[in-house]
Amino acid sequence: MAELLLDVLLVLALLSTASAALLSRDLFRAVVLFIAFGLLLSLSWVRLHAPDLALAEAAIGAGLTGVLLLDAVSHFRGRREVE
Amino acid sequence: MKAGVVTVLALLLGGILAPVVVAVASADPGTSLHTLVQTRLEASGVEHPVTAVLLNFRAYDTLLEIGVLVVAGITGMSLSRAGARAEPELRSTNTLLHALARWFVPLMLLLAAWLLWAGSHRPGGAFQAGAVLAAAGVMMRLTGLPTAWIAPGPMLRLGLSAGFSVFLLVAAVGALTGRAFLAYPPLLSGPLILVIETLLTLSIGMILLGLYVAAAQRDGADE
Numbered sequence: 584m585a586e587l588l589l590d591v592l593l594v595l596a597l598l599s600t601a602s603a604a605l606l607s608r609d610l611f612r613a614v615v616l617f618i619a620f621g622l623l624l625s626l627s628w629v630r631l632h633a634p635d636l637a638l639a640e641a642a643i644g645a646g647l648t649g650v651l652l653l654d655a656v657s658h659f660r661g662r663r664e665v666e
Numbered sequence: 667m668k669a670g671v672v673t674v675l676a677l678l679l680g681g682i683l684a685p686v687v688v689a690v691a692s693a694d695p696g697t698s699l700h701t702l703v704q705t706r707l708e709a710s711g712v713e714h715p716v717t718a719v720l721l722n723f724r725a726y727d728t729l730l731e732i733g734v735l736v737v738a739g740i741t742g743m744s745l746s747r748a749g750a751r752a753e754p755e756l757r758s759t760n761t762l763l764h765a766l767a768r769w770f771v772p773l774m775l776l777l778a779a780w781l782l783w784a785g786s787h788r789p790g791g792a793f794q795a796g797a798v799l800a801a802a803g804v805m806m807r808l809t810g811l812p813t814a815w816i817a818p819g820p821m822l823r824l825g826l827s828a829g830f831s832v833f834l835l836v837a838a839v840g841a842l843t844g845r846a847f848l849a850y851p852p853l854l855s856g857p858l859i860l861v862i863e864t865l866l867t868l869s870i871g872m873i874l875l876g877l878y879v880a881a882a883q884r885d886g887a888d889e
Contacts, residue, residue, distance in 0.1 A: 634789035635716045638781070642797035647874055650804055654881045 590630060597623050610659065614652045621645025711855030713787040720791065721859045725848050729833050732866060736830045739873035746880035767809040774802035782867050786856075792829075792863045796870025803875035816872070816879055826876065829869030833862050 600623060604616035621644040628637035703715045703723065710718035720728050778798040784790030806813050815821045836858055841847040850858050 635791065635794075638789055638794040639797070642794050642801070643874075646801055647797055647804075647878070650801075650878060651881055654878070658881075 593627050610656045614649060614656055618645050618649035711859050717785045717791055729837060732830045732833060735873050736826060739826055739876050742877045743880045763809055767805055771802050771805055774798055782863060785863060792866035793870060795867040797874060799871030800874035804878050816875055825868060825872040829866040832865045836862060
């Protein structure tokens with residue numbers, strides 16, 4: 584029962600972070616939500632008994648992609664201020 | 667109007683995809699790949715099925731993957747402006763950040779080494795360890811610790827290409843000595859996989875960090 588509850592909560596959290604990241608007007612906010620989405624996704628890989636994928640998702644999907652996206656956002660901001 | 671059309675199309679696509687996913691998930695898979703891997707695991711030289719598939723049974727995919735990464739890394743770094751790759755000034759005087767980096771960077775290096783070693787018998791492996799290495803590098807860049815090895819030079823070239831070239835060398839030696847392309851000698855497969863994974867870890871870490879450095883904001887470069 585507890586496991587089912589956890590899974591349902593995980594799915595709801597995944598859907599809400601994903602849609603919030605897509606619908607967010609603020610790019611920085613969207614990236615932070617994307618990182619949160621990546622961490623939740625790695626939790627769901629653990630629930631699906633795929634720890635290898637969970638590690639890769641947390642390290643590459645959430646961590647490094649998040650850093651690169653944050654960099655891109657700050658780059659855009661700098662350009663917008665110059666214009 | 668436009669948003670409405672997109673919503674209807676998305677719902678339609680979702681409605682078609684959902685039954686397909688359910689059908690695929692509930693179909694009888696026939697010969698289970700899992701049991702196939704388990705029966706051949708002893709011959710692979712490692713004890714963890716995922717590593718056995720990635721570095722032995724389907725090593726061709728991994729070889730192509732690292733090839734793509736090397737090309738992406740080199741392209742990304744050559745597109746960056748020269749100023750971006752220069753050593754950053756000490757970016758912040760935040761003592762907390764520096765203390766944190768001093769604690770985290772050694773721990774992350776240790777974690778990367780452990781992940782690499784763990785790959786032979788439990789979840790872990792070159793890609794995860796490489797990503798942790800790259801994250802340690804990003805932290806060093808952000809706190810202004812010296813990262814001379816990522817500056818253009820022989821170290822960078824060697825680091826970027828080592829994983830792919832050694833992997834390709836092992837594959838080619840297998841083909842030239844009468845076995846198949848990428849077939850390891852039976853007795854040496856364990857050590858060979860470890861050597862390839864170690865170099866892959868270093869290369870992946872360097873490529874990912876290189877991409878980060880190439881994309882980093884140009885403080886003062888164009889303002």
